[in-house]
Amino acid sequence: MKKISKKETENDGTIHVLSIAERRKQRGTEYDHAEKAGILNRNPNPVFCIETGGKIRYKNKAAHQLTENLSIEERGLQLYRLAVMVRKVVKSGTAKKLQYHINGADFRVEVLPRDGEDAADLYFTEISESLKIKNYFEVQAAFAEALLKAESVEDVVWSIVKQAVSKLGYDDCVVYLLGDDGKTLVQKAAHGPKNPRETDLKNPIVLELGEGISGDVAITKVGEIVKDTSKDPRYVVDNEVRLSEIAVPILDDGIVIGIIDSEHRSKNFYSSEDLSILTAIASMAATKIQRINSTEAIKFRDITGYREEELLGEGFAMKELIHEVEEGGLNAMKERAAGDKTPKSYRVTLITKHSEIRRLAVNTVILEDERGPYTLGIALDITQLIESERTLRELNAELSERNEELKQFAQLASHNLRAPVSNMVGLLGIYERGTDPNPVNKTVIKSLSKATSDLSMTLEEMHSVLRMRAEESHQFGSVSLIEILEKTCVILKNEIDGAKMKICIDFDIEELNYVRCHIENFFFNLISNAVKYRSRDRLPALNITSRLENSTAVLTFADNGIGIDLERHGKDIFGMYKRFHNHPDSRGIGLYLVHAQLKSLGGTIEVDSKSGEGTTFILKLKLPDS
Numbered sequence: 001m002k003k004i005s006k007k008e009t010e011n012d013g014t015i016h017v018l019s020i021a022e023r024r025k026q027r028g029t030e031y032d033h034a035e036k037a038g039i040l041n042r043n044p045n046p047v048f049c050i051e052t053g054g055k056i057r058y059k060n061k062a063a064h065q066l067t068e069n070l071s072i073e074e075r076g077l078q079l080y081r082l083a084v085m086v087r088k089v090v091k092s093g094t095a096k097k098l099q100y101h102i103n104g105a106d107f108r109v110e111v112l113p114r115d116g117e118d119a120a121d122l123y124f125t126e127i128s129e130s131l132k133i134k135n136y137f138e139v140q141a142a143f144a145e146a147l148l149k150a151e152s153v154e155d156v157v158w159s160i161v162k163q164a165v166s167k168l169g170y171d172d173c174v175v176y177l178l179g180d181d182g183k184t185l186v187q188k189a190a191h192g193p194k195n196p197r198e199t200d201l202k203n204p205i206v207l208e209l210g211e212g213i214s215g216d217v218a219i220t221k222v223g224e225i226v227k228d229t230s231k232d233p234r235y236v237v238d239n240e241v242r243l244s245e246i247a248v249p250i251l252d253d254g255i256v257i258g259i260i261d262s263e264h265r266s267k268n269f270y271s272s273e274d275l276s277i278l279t280a281i282a283s284m285a286a287t288k289i290q291r292i293n294s295t296e297a298i299k300f301r302d303i304t305g306y307r308e309e310e311l312l313g314e315g316f317a318m319k320e321l322i323h324e325v326e327e328g329g330l331n332a333m334k335e336r337a338a339g340d341k342t343p344k345s346y347r348v349t350l351i352t353k354h355s356e357i358r359r360l361a362v363n364t365v366i367l368e369d370e371r372g373p374y375t376l377g378i379a380l381d382i383t384q385l386i387e388s389e390r391t392l393r394e395l396n397a398e399l400s401e402r403n404e405e406l407k408q409f410a411q412l413a414s415h416n417l418r419a420p421v422s423n424m425v426g427l428l429g430i431y432e433r434g435t436d437p438n439p440v441n442k443t444v445i446k447s448l449s450k451a452t453s454d455l456s457m458t459l460e461e462m463h464s465v466l467r468m469r470a471e472e473s474h475q476f477g478s479v480s481l482i483e484i485l486e487k488t489c490v491i492l493k494n495e496i497d498g499a500k501m502k503i504c505i506d507f508d509i510e511e512l513n514y515v516r517c518h519i520e521n522f523f524f525n526l527i528s529n530a531v532k533y534r535s536r537d538r539l540p541a542l543n544i545t546s547r548l549e550n551s552t553a554v555l556t557f558a559d560n561g562i563g564i565d566l567e568r569h570g571k572d573i574f575g576m577y578k579r580f581h582n583h584p585d586s587r588g589i590g591l592y593l594v595h596a597q598l599k600s601l602g603g604t605i606e607v608d609s610k611s612g613e614g615t616t617f618i619l620k621l622k623l624p625d626s
Helices: 020-027 029-036 061-067 072-092 128-149 153-167 212-220 272-293 300-304 308-312 327-337 383-432 439-469 481-491 493-499 516-532 566-572 590-600
Strands: 047-051 056-059 096-102 105-113 119-126 173-178 184-191 206-208 224-226 244-252 255-264 322-325 344-351 357-369 372-381 476-480 502-507 511-515 541-549 552-559 604-610 614-622
Touching: 047 061, 047 072, 056 061, 061 119, 072 096, 072 105, 072 119, 128 153, 128 272, 128 357, 153 173, 153 184, 153 255, 153 272, 173 212, 184 212, 184 255, 206 212, 212 224, 212 244, 212 255, 224 272, 244 272, 255 272, 300 357, 322 327, 327 344, 327 357, 357 383, 476 481, 476 516, 481 493, 481 502, 481 516, 493 516, 511 516, 516 552, 516 590, 566 604, 590 604, 590 614
Parallel strands: 502 541
Antiparallel strands: 047 056, 047 119, 096 105, 105 119, 173 184, 173 255, 184 206, 224 244, 244 255, 322 344, 344 357, 357 372, 476 511, 541 552, 552 614, 604 614
């Protein structure tokens, strides 16, 4: 969408907004053509209109951004592929949905033929994250299977880079293990340039604990993502400089025994999902290493209570130990008996020699050696885990019951007290206007009237919070930021006029697919705060901007008011009933509601402020998938 020039309010608070016709004229014939073609340029996803001959009739801003970094050759190849899709759809006359990969991202593309024209509209929706998550599950499954075959620590670390990391699309990865001295990290396996073939490791390096990002993670024991290594003084160059890094500790009972570290040539490459999958891989690897290194591994006889000679005796029937097998386990056994050699995982319940119930998680895989195929099984005693889960469910159920009781009480207090308190406020107002000559009565009534008024306002705030919490579903729809701004300024007209506040807006996006009442609350609270906490040393001003970052809408509200001391109040700024100024109208509820509404839909709010200079609120709204 073409960026709109700033619109301003005069000192009297009046907003000057271009009409729709004026905006169209200002944007020119390209906007007109796009609208006639049924393609809105403000769509945050890429949209193309392509003819069967390969000519691009129209593409919106997002589509332009998708292709602008491609080489001429790659751009031509992509256009050819899209034109082939268009020709097939136009020929069949039927819309199609398909998956498409371009510029390092995956999209779901809906191709809609135009009636009576040799052209089609193409609507792109990015699904890279969905495919990434699916790939994560596949990687974990492949890694788990590889771990079953690992017989040494070396097998484990090479399984990490060969069976896991290599399938995640990373440029490189190295696995460090704690040195024998307990003070260094030694590279033991690698994927990428440091691994020219098989299990060769080129120029392995050694880091001191605390050295580099990996060494620092070994000290903190917490995985970390570095979005830009050029700005991190800890970064240590290995074989070449890269701009992103992620490091995850391998922990054995809280002790660091190794580090999984990956780097990428691009900034901001790694996400929280990458941190999650590497943490899971590190945990699985640590369990396997622990078993390999253990000199007192738990034997099956230790679980069942039977001596080894009893288990191996001719008259012993293993099936007599099995008390119960879950449905998935029965199916797995039947499939195995029918010749299925794929890995199987299930749970069984055993009765021990001493009549105790033990619950086991069993993983089996078919291996083969010179004697032929055989089954390798690993059983983990999860009895205590199951008991903990049962206890946790009971506690959660009890907490849910208590929370429901508290909710009902709060609703009772909010709803049932509002009417009588309002009556008290009205009656006290009548009495105050009377002619009682007793000065003591007047003082008492005045104090009682203020206390009742405060109580009434508190109940209204409680009602607002309860109403927000009670929203079980959120109705998304098209929301015009200009319309919301105008509506808010009408509501706050007296306050804005009285303060002579100047409001400037710069909207890259004017419309959002979001919950309307939330946007209304954001604008109302942040604009009223800018008026309320203005500086008396200068004319108040508020700048409001909007822009799109991937699937996130970013709104900023920057004022030149009295500001907030973040060192003193930063941790409480979004708390309920937290006040940072002695303003008579300060209630401490507005920012709490803004923060709660954003959080409920996966959004965030940040604040940058300095006492005496002003405050900027940055709202990041997570938009729903198209």
